[in-house]
Amino acid sequence: MVSNAPTAADRPLAIEARGLVKRFDGFTAVDGVDLTVPQGSIYGILGPNGAGKTTTLRMLLGIIDPDSGIRRVLGHDRPHEVAHAIGYLPEERGLYPSMKAYEAIAFLGALRGLPLKEGRARGKQLLEENGLGYAIDRTIRQLSKGMAQQVQLLGTLVHNPRLVVFDEPFSGLDALNQGKLEKMIRALAAKGTTVIFSTHVIAHAERLCDEVAIIAGGKVPFAGSVDVARDRIRPQVRLETRASDGPWRAALPPDARHEGKLWLFSLPESGIEPLLRALIEGEAGILSLSIERAGLHDAFVAIAGEAAARALEESPEELR
């Protein structure tokens, strides 16, 4: 059956960036980043520390301007033009310590154009709905770090934005609250909000994202769906045989390595059938055989690693 539901590629873009470059004091932090984020999708920006994720997000939000390249956010070249439709949770969280929790939420909404009175009412409502009703009248300095972080998260969403940008949203949250945040992100996407977040914890992206961009050394070596990223790595074969040696060994791919009783190697391009035949005919005595599709983590390590190696080859001084 053919589905008529629009794919991510068919949807209009919430964010489009072409060739974004940012230099600081001669150091290139972001070097020609291209991104296309479909509306209503959950989009992950993955990268090791220092890869250029935060700088990229800051350029997309208009906090800093790129030295070159173009960016279109919700159809506008100047992100501040659509600030009322964007929510942003920076990596370094910050609220005024003397403000009450609901006032802090209302203030964040007011910055995005939500009338203060309405923001206060919504702030109280959001706190109640998220199990923080007891903290409504507490000042931020009276809250724990995690609770304050949740207050800021609610302030990011109080004006019902069409695009939400989270920079490392899971850092600093306990497992329970990480789960709640994942649920919240899914709920946002379900009602059509575009969510883009950066993380260096791949598991979150793997569970949540429709598409990801991997940033390494200021460049984007990969951008696309999680499935495509995983398919960049050949599936891994784990083979256990009774015989330790024999003519069947010649059929194993050259990258096969022996760890304990297991042979580990990437699935050959010719597929598993010729190998199976050789193992059976060679009387290897197959005890177990599994073919595992690569996870996003493996794909990330491989793609980011390749990018780093390439960058080192291209400009070794830059990375020294």
Next chain:
Amino acid sequence: MDVPNRPTGRLSTLAAAYVVARRDFVAILWSRSFIFFLLGPLFPLLVGTLAGTIGQRVQETADRPVLGMAMSPADTARMVKAEQSLSDQLGPNMPELVVVRQLAPGEKFDPAAAMKNNKANLAAIVTGTPEHPVLTGSSDRIANWEGRVGLLAAQALERNPTNYPEVELAGIATTRADQTHGQMVTAQIGQTVLFLLMMILAGMVLSNLVEEKSNKIIEVLAAAIPMDAVFLGKLFAMLAVSMVGITVWALVGGTIWFAAGHSLGDYPAPAVGWPTFLALGVIYFSMGYLILGSLFLAIGSMASTVREVQTLSMPVTMLQLLNFFFASFAMAQPGTWIEKAAMIVPFSSPFTMLAHAAQDPALWPHALAIAWQLLCVSVLVKLGATLFRKRVMQSGPQRSKKRWFWQRKGAGAATAKA
């Protein structure tokens, strides 16, 4: 949760500045620092009064010259009685009279020798008789006291009226010289008050920005609204706070002042008149504060730590002090190119113009100066916002040292964080 409405459009720069200003204004007004700000003028007043009182007491006890007396017991009694009588009329103008010695008939007394062995802070000694008093002391002192000792002796001889008629006082209008001098004093006071207020407030706005940085809120603000709006909001919030402070000071101070029987008429009127002068004072205070505050914000935007802010703001404070001296100097040179230069330099312009208002009744230069100062404020705010975006929103650690051009090729990585 039902889906709430979302804002329909972005905030204008002024609306965004208002959001920031409202938050800052309320936060500062309810903070302890505002109480200290209100009490601020009390400290120099208290210290000044205390120091003045102590100084006066020290002056009185240490330096008040004493007139010694060595006469026969009868003459001594008459002189002491005369001194008491004259003290009521002349007060501190009469030297304190101390009996050094009551001379027996025929006893010789050497006042010069007594002055040498002086242990009672004696400035001079009067000997002889009331009919023929002899004053011994240093030449300037005896010249100064000659008349008063004569008056004292005359009183002792009862050669003066015992009832003093009440003197009717008839003041005359001040001379042109007095007026010019008075206006100069008014201008000086105006400049000094302006300078002190501006320095306090500019420092406060800088602390506010640094606090914002340490609270990590600045990135939230920068993502939502233009940095120009953040800067404007902060500047105007502090201006509003200062206006509240000034109003409180004016009400309290004015009440005490007028309750004590003083009025503005006691002081030399500025050339533009008191109401215009006070209005211009408020305007120039606002302009001066906005110029200095935006400069301090620009400095704050370049610094990433409190220590850096302090280091950077020190030379600016010194320069501002120089500007103040420049404006003070220009005040004494009306109509010269020095005064015109001080009017044009944005940092000295508010001081100079206020002094000008005290000395010259023309109002058009003020309209021109205010327009010029507004332009400078907008340029400085823009500059600060640009610097902020360029320098502060660089993620990751700043470079620790400046590198020379030959070191720049292949610059090291890892300064920018992800």
